[in-house]
Amino acid sequence: GINAEYMGAVCPTTHECLACVSAPHHADIPPTSEDRHEQDADVYLSCVEGLLRQVLAHPRMQHRRVCGLAITSQMHGVLLAHQSHPQELEAATPFVTWRDRRQPPLPVHAKDTGCQLQPGYGALTLCWLRDNGGLHHKVALNLGDYLCAKLCGVICTTPDIAASWGIYDCVQRAWSHSLVAALGLPMEVLPPLRPSGHPVAVCLPAHAWLGEGVWVCSTMGDHQASYWGATFNQPPNTALLNIGTGGQLSVCCTRYVGGLHRAGLECRPLGRKYLLCYSSLCAGWSFAALHSLFSQAAEAAGTPIPPAQLYKGMCALAADCPTDGEALCVKTQFMGTRGHTGPSSRGSISNISAHNFTAAHLCRGVLEGVVAELAEAFHSILRHSGIEVRQLLASGNLVQHTPLLPTLLRTHFRCQVGVSPQVEEAAFGAAIHACKHIPFVHTARL
Numbered sequence: 001g002i003n004a005e006y007m008g009a010v011c012p013t014t015h016e017c018l019a020c021v022s023a024p025h026h027a028d029i030p031p032t033s034e035d036r037h038e039q040d041a042d043v044y045l046s047c048v049e050g051l052l053r054q055v056l057a058h059p060r061m062q063h064r065r066v067c068g069l070a071i072t073s074q075m076h077g078v079l080l081a082h083q084s085h086p087q088e089l090e091a092a093t094p095f096v097t098w099r100d101r102r103q104p105p106l107p108v109h110a111k112d113t114g115c116q117l118q119p120g121y122g123a124l125t126l127c128w129l130r131d132n133g134g135l136h137h138k139v140a141l142n143l144g145d146y147l148c149a150k151l152c153g154v155i156c157t158t159p160d161i162a163a164s165w166g167i168y169d170c171v172q173r174a175w176s177h178s179l180v181a182a183l184g185l186p187m188e189v190l191p192p193l194r195p196s197g198h199p200v201a202v203c204l205p206a207h208a209w210l211g212e213g214v215w216v217c218s219t220m221g222d223h224q225a226s227y228w229g230a231t232f233n234q235p236p237n238t239a240l241l242n243i244g245t246g247g248q249l250s251v252c253c254t255r256y257v258g259g260l261h262r263a264g265l266e267c268r269p270l271g272r273k274y275l276l277c278y279s280s281l282c283a284g285w286s287f288a289a290l291h292s293l294f295s296q297a298a299e300a301a302g303t304p305i306p307p308a309q310l311y312k313g314m315c316a317l318a319a320d321c322p323t324d325g326e327a328l329c330v331k332t333q334f335m336g337t338r339g340h341t342g343p344s345s346r347g348s349i350s351n352i353s354a355h356n357f358t359a360a361h362l363c364r365g366v367l368e369g370v371v372a373e374l375a376e377a378f379h380s381i382l383r384h385s386g387i388e389v390r391q392l393l394a395s396g397n398l399v400q401h402t403p404l405l406p407t408l409l410r411t412h413f414r415c416q417v418g419v420s421p422q423v424e425e426a427a428f429g430a431a432i433h434a435c436k437h438i439p440f441v442h443t444a445r446l
Contacts (some may be wrong), residue, residue: 004023025044039097114261145218202216242394282335287370378413
C-alpha cells in the first residue's frame with residue numbers, strides 16, 4: 001500500500017484467514033519538490049520479509065506449509081530495474097507512485113485503453129524517466145512485479161498493472177502498441193504479460209526458508225484484489241466503495257465500456273470481466289487534513305489533543321451537526337481530479353453563513369463532500385452502463401472508523417449499503433484468487 005504493508009495467511013480449502021499482520025513500510029523518500037512522490041523498493045522488500053517471518057511464526061501456522069505467495073500492489077506506479085539477469089535484478093530508480101505529479105498530461109489517447117493518461121500513471125512517468133536518465137537496458141516494473149522477480153527470478157507484469165499505466169488495450173488484451181509508439185517509448189522496456197494472480201514459478205533457492213516448492217504468483221492490482229476480497233460470497237451486482245487515503249468506486253461489468261474517460265471514469269480488466277470505476281484522490285485524506293488543522297490549532301492554544309481523541313470528537317461533531325438549516329458545501333478535490341477538470345481543479349468551501357461556519361458543520365461538510373463526489377460518479381456509471389446494482393459494499397479506514405459514513409452513503413447513493421466484513425480486502429482477495437490456480441492447493445498445505 002501507499003503507507004503500509006499487509007500480510008495474511010489464508011487456508012486454501014476453507015478460505016479462513018489464519019494470521020494477519022501489518023506494519024508501516026517507512027519506504028518514502030523525502031521529496032525534492034512538491035510534485036514528487038517516490039519510495040525505496042528495497043526498503044519495501046525488507047518489510048515484506050519481516051512480515052512473512054511474522055506470519056510463519058504465528059501459532060496458527062505451526063505444522064503448516066506454504067504452497068504459494070499471492071502478491072497485490074498499489075497501482076499506476078513504476079520503477080526501472082537493470083535486467084542483466086533476473087536472479088540479480090536490481091532497482092535502477094526509486095518506485096514512483098500514483099501520487100507523483102512531475103509529468104503533466106500529454107495530448108495523446110488510444111482507443112480501448114479504458115482510461116485517459118493522468119499524472120502518476122506509469123506511462124507518463126516512463127516518459128519523464130526517458131527524458132531524465134534514459135531507459136536503455138532497463139525494464140519497467142510495478143512494485144509487486146519487482147517483488148515477484150526477486151522471489152522467483154521471472155520478469156513479468158499483468159493486465160491489472162499494464163492497464164493502470166494507461167498503455168494496455170483492454171479489448172485486444174495486450175500492450176497498446178500504437179499508444180506506446182505515440183508516446184515515443186520503446187517496447188523493449190515493457191515486460192512480458194502474464195495473467196493476473198496466477199502462479200509464475202517457484203521461489204529461488206535463496207528463499208528456501210519459506211519452504212520447498214513455494215509458488216510465486218503474478219501481481220494483482222490492489223483495486224482488483226480488493227474487489228475480489230470484499231465481494232467474496234456477496235450477491236451478484238454488488239458494487240464496492242473503498243474509502244482510504246483516496247476513494248475508489250467499482251462496478252463489475254461483463255463487457256468493455258469505452259469512452260468513459262470523458263466522464264472521468266475508467267474501465268479496467270478484472271480477469272475476463274471488467275471493472276467500471278472512479279477514483280477520488282482526496283477522500284480519507286480530506287478528513288485527515290481537517291484533523292491536522294484542528295490539531296495545529298489545539299497545539300497553538302497550548303492544549304494538544306491526542307489524535308484518537310480528536311478524531312472521535314470530530315466524528316461526534318459531524319454526527320450531531322444540525323441538518324435542518326443551511327449546510328456548508330465542501331468540495332474535497334484538493335489534489336485535482338482524473339476527470340475533465342484534471343489536476344488543476346482544487347477544493348473549496350462555499351455557502352458559508354454566520355450560522356454554519358462552525359467546527360461541526362465543517363466536519364460534516366468534509367464527509368458530505370467526500371461522499372457526494374463518489375455518489376455522482378456512481379450514478380454516472382449506472383447511466384453509461386445500464387447496470388442495476390443491488391447493493392453497495394463499503395470498505396476502508398474512513399468507513400471503519402467513522403460511524404456517520406454509512407448513513408451518508410445511503411442518502412447519496414440511494415441504494416442498500418453494507419460494510420465489508422473483511423479487514424484487509426486486497427490481501428484476502430489476492431489470496432483467494434491464487435487459491436484457484438496454484439498447483440496442489442487441494443492438499444493440506446497452506
